[in-house]
Amino acid sequence: MIALALRQPIYVLGDLAAPPKLVGELLELATTASPPVLLAPATLLDLNAVAQLFRPSGFEELPLSTEEALSYIAGHAIGGLGWMPNGLTVEENRKLFVLSGDDEGEREAAVGLVRRGLLRVFDK
Numbered sequence: 001m002i003a004l005a006l007r008q009p010i011y012v013l014g015d016l017a018a019p020p021k022l023v024g025e026l027l028e029l030a031t032t033a034s035p036p037v038l039l040a041p042a043t044l045l046d047l048n049a050v051a052q053l054f055r056p057s058g059f060e061e062l063p064l065s066t067e068e069a070l071s072y073i074a075g076h077a078i079g080g081l082g083w084m085p086n087g088l089t090v091e092e093n094r095k096l097f098v099l100s101g102d103d104e105g106e107r108e109a110a111v112g113l114v115r116r117g118l119l120r121v122f123d124k
Helices: 018-026 066-074 090-098 104-122
Strands: none
Touching: 018 066, 090 104
């Protein structure tokens, strides 16, 4: 969320575990038409009692609750007003999202895509 708040480009490799997959789905990187599957409230960690301790100084607008965080991330979906271009096309972002970190060939493809995006953003 801090990268989003700082308007920095992000790259999401979604086939690693549930959290990046959920973030990618909220950012509309998944190619499925179905909305992201959100965890049931009972399965979410309740950090409300200590949430303020995790908010970095200068980022008072960042969400604290799980629901607020999900909404905040979704507000930065690819192609929307909150999305920060990362040098990749929509198709390239979606390709990156489905690559697996477990397969060497796919890891190399992911590194290539991120490199391409970074070069497009910063090598102007």
